Amino acid sequence: MFVFIIRRFLYAIPIALAVAAVCFSLVHLAPGDPLTAIIPADAPAEVVIAIQQAYGMDRPLIVQFGSWIQRALQGDLGVSVATGRPVMGDIALALSNTLLLAFAAALLGFFGGILLGGLAAIYNGTWIDKLATALAITGVSIPHYWLGLLLVIIFSVQLDWLPSMGAGPGGSSDWRLDWAHLRHLVLPAVTMCFIPMGIVTRTVRATVSEILNSEFVTALYARGLRGRRIALHVAKNAAPTVLSVMGLQFGYLLGGSILVETVFSWPGTGYLLNTAIFQRDIPLLQGIILVLAMFFVGLNLLVDVLQTLMDPRIKRG
Amino acid sequence: MTSMTSPGAKENFALAAETAAVSRGYWTTVWTRLVRDPVSVGCALVLLLMVLIAVFAPWLAPYDPSQGTMLKRLSPIGTEGHWLGTDELGRDMLSRLMHGGQMSLLMGLMPVFIAFLVGTSLGLIAGFFGGWINSLIMRTTDVFFAFPAVLLAIAISGALGAGFVNAIISLTLVFIPPIARVAESVTTSVRNLDFVEAARASGAGNFTIIRVHVLGNVLGPVFIYATSLVSVCMILAAGLSFLGLGVRPPVPEWGLMLNTLRQSIYIQPWISVLPGLMIFITSLCFNLLSDGLRSAMDIKR
Amino acid sequence: MSALLRVQDLKKYFPVGKDLLGRPTQVVQAVDGVSFSVEKGRTLGIVGESGCGKSTTARLLMHLIEPDEGRISIRGKEFGRIGGRHPVAELRRQMQMVFQDSYASLNPRLTIEDSIAFGPQIHGVSEREARQQARDLLDKVGLNPNIFIRRYPHELSGGQRQRVNIARALAIKPEIVILDEAVSALDKSVQAQVLNLLADLKKEFGLTYLFISHDLNVVQYISDDVMVMYLGQVVESGPVEQLYQNPSHPYTRALLSSVPSQTPHQRKQHKVLEGDPPNPIAPPSGCRFHPRCELARPICAARQPDNVRVSGAHQAACFALPDSSGYSEYIQLQEVCA
Numbered sequence: 001m002f003v004f005i006i007r008r009f010l011y012a013i014p015i016a017l018a019v020a021a022v023c024f025s026l027v028h029l030a031p032g033d034p035l036t037a038i039i040p041a042d043a044p045a046e047v048v049i050a051i052q053q054a055y056g057m058d059r060p061l062i063v064q065f066g067s068w069i070q071r072a073l074q075g076d077l078g079v080s081v082a083t084g085r086p087v088m089g090d091i092a093l094a095l096s097n098t099l100l101l102a103f104a105a106a107l108l109g110f111f112g113g114i115l116l117g118g119l120a121a122i123y124n125g126t127w128i129d130k131l132a133t134a135l136a137i138t139g140v141s142i143p144h145y146w147l148g149l150l151l152v153i154i155f156s157v158q159l160d161w162l163p164s165m166g167a168g169p170g171g172s173s174d175w176r177l178d179w180a181h182l183r184h185l186v187l188p189a190v191t192m193c194f195i196p197m198g199i200v201t202r203t204v205r206a207t208v209s210e211i212l213n214s215e216f217v218t219a220l221y222a223r224g225l226r227g228r229r230i231a232l233h234v235a236k237n238a239a240p241t242v243l244s245v246m247g248l249q250f251g252y253l254l255g256g257s258i259l260v261e262t263v264f265s266w267p268g269t270g271y272l273l274n275t276a277i278f279q280r281d282i283p284l285l286q287g288i289i290l291v292l293a294m295f296f297v298g299l300n301l302l303v304d305v306l307q308t309l310m311d312p313r314i315k316r317g
Numbered sequence: 318m319t320s321m322t323s324p325g326a327k328e329n330f331a332l333a334a335e336t337a338a339v340s341r342g343y344w345t346t347v348w349t350r351l352v353r354d355p356v357s358v359g360c361a362l363v364l365l366l367m368v369l370i371a372v373f374a375p376w377l378a379p380y381d382p383s384q385g386t387m388l389k390r391l392s393p394i395g396t397e398g399h400w401l402g403t404d405e406l407g408r409d410m411l412s413r414l415m416h417g418g419q420m421s422l423l424m425g426l427m428p429v430f431i432a433f434l435v436g437t438s439l440g441l442i443a444g445f446f447g448g449w450i451n452s453l454i455m456r457t458t459d460v461f462f463a464f465p466a467v468l469l470a471i472a473i474s475g476a477l478g479a480g481f482v483n484a485i486i487s488l489t490l491v492f493i494p495p496i497a498r499v500a501e502s503v504t505t506s507v508r509n510l511d512f513v514e515a516a517r518a519s520g521a522g523n524f525t526i527i528r529v530h531v532l533g534n535v536l537g538p539v540f541i542y543a544t545s546l547v548s549v550c551m552i553l554a555a556g557l558s559f560l561g562l563g564v565r566p567p568v569p570e571w572g573l574m575l576n577t578l579r580q581s582i583y584i585q586p587w588i589s590v591l592p593g594l595m596i597f598i599t600s601l602c603f604n605l606l607s608d609g610l611r612s613a614m615d616i617k618r
Numbered sequence: 619m620s621a622l623l624r625v626q627d628l629k630k631y632f633p634v635g636k637d638l639l640g641r642p643t644q645v646v647q648a649v650d651g652v653s654f655s656v657e658k659g660r661t662l663g664i665v666g667e668s669g670c671g672k673s674t675t676a677r678l679l680m681h682l683i684e685p686d687e688g689r690i691s692i693r694g695k696e697f698g699r700i701g702g703r704h705p706v707a708e709l710r711r712q713m714q715m716v717f718q719d720s721y722a723s724l725n726p727r728l729t730i731e732d733s734i735a736f737g738p739q740i741h742g743v744s745e746r747e748a749r750q751q752a753r754d755l756l757d758k759v760g761l762n763p764n765i766f767i768r769r770y771p772h773e774l775s776g777g778q779r780q781r782v783n784i785a786r787a788l789a790i791k792p793e794i795v796i797l798d799e800a801v802s803a804l805d806k807s808v809q810a811q812v813l814n815l816l817a818d819l820k821k822e823f824g825l826t827y828l829f830i831s832h833d834l835n836v837v838q839y840i841s842d843d844v845m846v847m848y849l850g851q852v853v854e855s856g857p858v859e860q861l862y863q864n865p866s867h868p869y870t871r872a873l874l875s876s877v878p879s880q881t882p883h884q885r886k887q888h889k890v891l892e893g894d895p896p897n898p899i900a901p902p903s904g905c906r907f908h909p910r911c912e913l914a915r916p917i918c919a920a921r922q923p924d925n926v927r928v929s930g931a932h933q934a935a936c937f938a939l940p941d942s943s944g945y946s947e948y949i950q951l952q953e954v955c956a
Contacts, residue, residue: 137605141601146590252467258468273472274560293464514677514723517682520707529728
């Protein structure tokens with residue numbers, strides 16, 4: 001098992017490198033020169049070359065990739081083509097907002113999903129089960145950006161209960177734990193919790209009902225165990241599967257928040273990515289995707305290792 | 318009975334008496350089970366209706382979807398002549414929703430279809446041949462698995478630029494790795510079954526074994542998985558348009574309509590809900606149909 | 619009479635485990651130097667506990683697994699993938715195999731007819747002719763073609779499916795059929811029917827069988843010769859009556875005494891075979907059976923015993939055999955020293 005964990009760690013290194021290569025090559029997918037955004041169309045040839053040299057874009061690709069990686073490891077992701085500011089600072093701020101939103105949504109979604117899925121498994125076949133299943137399938141079928149819009153229409157436009165835009169009053173992008181800021185968090189977090197809730201509900205329902213139908217639970221009942229003691233056994237056996245699904249879902253929340261952030265003008269990575277795309281700000285685009293993808297790689301690693309540690313059956317050699 | 322004395326005669330006889338001589342193939346059985354499920358049939362009908370409306374929109378729609386008068390802009394739902402109101406440029410919403418189905422359905426189905434072809438082939442090759450071919454293909458898909466799907470689609474679209482073709486390319490790239498992974502694991506398990514060994518023992522070559530013995534057993538499970546992706550693809554495709562990365566105006570498309578109508582939620586909130594509702598209904602139907610298909614194909618031996 | 623099938627020194631080691639760089643850390647010596655020969659028209663039974671390499675031997679013979687070492691020849695023609703040998707495809711026309719799991723060895727998506735007609739078509743028989751052959755063969759294995767030809771595997775019972783598998787193997791018109799635990803998964807009554815069918819088919823088509831099983835009674839019933847395997851090696855072989863009446867290797871004796879006798883008053887006090895077979899990853903040194911053997915002496919751990927002739931074609935690999943020089947020499951040596 002130990003060997004497996006070490007191998008899993010080692011395996012993450014080439015994956016991370018390959019992920020970085022994909023992010024880097026995104027620039028070259030783009031039609032035209034990545035510098036078109038700042039080079040005037042009528043600029044003379046020598047000016048164009050000078051700018052290219054300044055950004056290091058005249059060197060061979062592999063050299064550019066090497067120095068990009070080297071600088072990225074030191075926390076330098078380059079300078080925004082649009083603003084001229086270092087990309088890292090903007091990304092760090094945006095990432096903290098995205099993480100906040102993802103945590104809030106994950107908390108709601110996981111709690112709701114475990115509750116619904118557990119109830120559905122215990123009351124298998126009753127109306128509770130049907131309701132939970134219906135909610136789960138709605139959760140995975142609903143376009144979440146549309147759900148966000150719907151919530152804005154109901155709670156902001158019609159009822160005027162909650163704000164619809166930004167992370168805080170007056171367009172503030174610094175998070176503070178007070179009522180004014182919490183109010184801004186409610187709608188985007190509720191919008192985003194639906195997908196993980198649906199998926200966790202499905203997983204918990206399937207896993208728990210399988211465990212409840214297994215012979216060892218029958219044996220526990222036969223030994224006279226009841227209620228809470230049984231629940232403990234079930235939880236221990238369901239945990240590895242459910243945890244790994246939750247880990248992946250948290251990763252999807254980080255990467256999938258772009259649409260919801262756009263709906264609510266939430267100053268996170270998604271919103272920043274959107275800006276980068278439309279200003280064709282390639283260093284910013286690369287940087288955001290790299291940071292998010294690395295988060296996801298790390299999360300996958302963590303989930304795998306946790307699962308190996310928790311599930312004695314997995315002895316991958 | 319040809320030989321009543323042969324030891325199997327009794328077995329023959331019992332089976333002949335118990336079932337009629339008509340024997341049904343796997344897919345016939347799946348079909349019968351599917352049409353007995355009311356939810357699946359209902360969803361299939363709704364989807365069929367949507368496809369028909371989208372295809373025949375030019376003849377069915379009451380108005381030209383790209384013509385409108387600013388005088389009538391943002392009329393509410395129920396306005397005479399415009400049942401579902403008009404949009405921010407005064408174009409008839411009903412006509413636009415009918416035409417919008419063309420692009421939205423196409424963008425939901427086409428990437429999954431192409432990815433199904435490519436991903437299944439890759440997975441088949443990786444799973445059947447194993448070894449370094451498997452490592453090469455599966456480790457490459459691992460890299461794409463390191464990106465959340467939404468992020469990958471938006472990143473590729475963002476880099477390629479907006480447009481229908483680019484959106485299709487990016488969505489296809491997103492769905493190839495998961496399909497390849499499923500196809501690979503199914504192929505690996507089929508490859509190790511005795512009938513593949515038996516086929517090899519009868520002297521068949523790799524290509525024949527794949528065509529006759531592996532493909533038929535792999536396509537089913539991979540197909541179910543691919544159908545479950547259609548709903549995700551619909552939502553993602555509309556999402557790309559919603560961000561302005563999909564089709565470009567004035568082409569009617571549900572995601573794009575949602576984007577432009579978003580500006581008007583303070584004036585006519587319920588009109589802006591309509592395109593999203595269409596995406597939701599379609600995606601829900603695809604999900605339920607996929608679930609129905611999955612349980613219909615789950616035949617115990 | 620010269621041998622139809624001759625196997626010499628067959629070997630297969632499987633790598634297992636992975637270190638940090640994914641290199642194999644250990645090998646399983648699944649089949650380690652197996653040699654035997656079968657004469658035309660006879661049935662060779664191969665017995666042993668699970669994991670002894672019986673099935674691997676079968677798969678090596680068919681080249682479903684590539685052997686590491688060894689020669690396989692039919693009628694003196696050597697087959698294999700090494701240059702100069704006859705191609706594996708030709709080998710597979712002369713030798714066919716029936717697997718244990720009757721369900722897994724039929725493609726669930728094909729009808730019985732398609733499954734049987736598949737092999738001949740590979741070898742160039744026209745589709746029409748292959749289908750006619752399939753009908754004839756179904757009849758031969760005791761299944762009414764009119765009823766079964768268009769059925770799917772899941773609609774058949776285990777016994778019926780195994781009959782189909784036999785028909786499928788025969789469709790290629792092989793001389794040798796390997797039956798790898800072919801009746802082990804069947805009920806006793808069905809087993810008897812299939813065994814009788816196999817005997818009939820052997821007579822009709824002049825077949826030669828390799829009958830692999832862990833069931834000693836079945837092997838005794840169907841075989842002419844028997845070969846006992848332990849941890850990838852042959853420990854004893856010989857004609858069935860001699861081997862069953864005079865088991866000479868301690869392992870064979872233990873195996874046979876664990877079979878309940880058909881007649882109660884003949885039951886003796888059993889010499890029970892204790893423990894599981896050792897791990898084939900790290901097989902014991904010398905004679906591989908010595909850790910479980912009641913006759914074991916120090917020499918058994920030190921050297922591998924050679925084959926010793928018991929009588930006629932009956933031979934066993936054990937130091938304790940009367941004319942086995944090593945064991946007695948060693949005992950004498952010890953006595954001298956003492």
